[in-house]
Amino acid sequence: MKLIVGLGNPGIEYQFTPHNLGFLTIDRLAERAQVEVKNRHCRALTARAVVGEQPVLLAKPETYMNLSGQSVRELVEEYDVRPEQDLVVIYDELDLPFGAIRIRPRGGSAGHNGMESLLGALGTDEFMRVRLGIAPEQKPRDGARFVTSQFRKKQYEAVDQMIDTAADAVEAILKEGAAAAMNRFNRKPETDTHD
Numbered sequence: 001m002k003l004i005v006g007l008g009n010p011g012i013e014y015q016f017t018p019h020n021l022g023f024l025t026i027d028r029l030a031e032r033a034q035v036e037v038k039n040r041h042c043r044a045l046t047a048r049a050v051v052g053e054q055p056v057l058l059a060k061p062e063t064y065m066n067l068s069g070q071s072v073r074e075l076v077e078e079y080d081v082r083p084e085q086d087l088v089v090i091y092d093e094l095d096l097p098f099g100a101i102r103i104r105p106r107g108g109s110a111g112h113n114g115m116e117s118l119l120g121a122l123g124t125d126e127f128m129r130v131r132l133g134i135a136p137e138q139k140p141r142d143g144a145r146f147v148t149s150q151f152r153k154k155q156y157e158a159v160d161q162m163i164d165t166a167a168d169a170v171e172a173i174l175k176e177g178a179a180a181a182m183n184r185f186n187r188k189p190e191t192d193t194h195d
Contacts, residue, residue: 002056003081007091007114010062018134019147022090023060025166042074052174065114069121084126096133099162103182104129130169
């Protein structure tokens with residue numbers, strides 16, 4: 001079974017913030033698979049589904065972003081998941097332009113606290129990531145406040161498109177493999193809506 005994890009923060013106040021793009025993508029995948037991500041398991045909300053013709057467990061850790069690794073480690077152990085083959089993590093990336101999507105099979109955290117937690121908890125950086133660009137045109141003074149601020153109304157359409165594309169990317173990873181998915185999705189965004 002593949003484990004597809006979206007990173008984010010639980011709670012309505014964080015729902016439509018840059019830091020919750022991972023959660024929003026999991027919700028989009030669940031919607032497509034006609035399942036609800038509502039089972040509480042291993043400190044995460046989960047749902048079994050079929051994505052890209054493969055059985056998967058969709059998961060949204062409820063440990064808050066900075067402790068995401070605790071929940072993911074429990075899920076990995078519980079389901080005998082091999083991170084390098086069976087784990088896909090979706091999260092926001094302040095180092096990428098708004099709307100950009102990058103798929104990577106390994107790497108560091110680039111200062112992302114959720115990824116830092118995962119790397120520490122799993123003891124490996126060998127797992128697929130779908131990184132969703134959130135960088136504004138001008139560097140924010142306070143990065144922590146920026147990632148937990150609500151999206152502006154004029155960004156909704158672009159955000160919706162990014163979530164859709166991220167869900168497509170996850171499906172492509174599962175259906176066509178990492179190399180084909182990277183070829184298809186690791187390109188510049190078609191939109192240049194920054195704020």
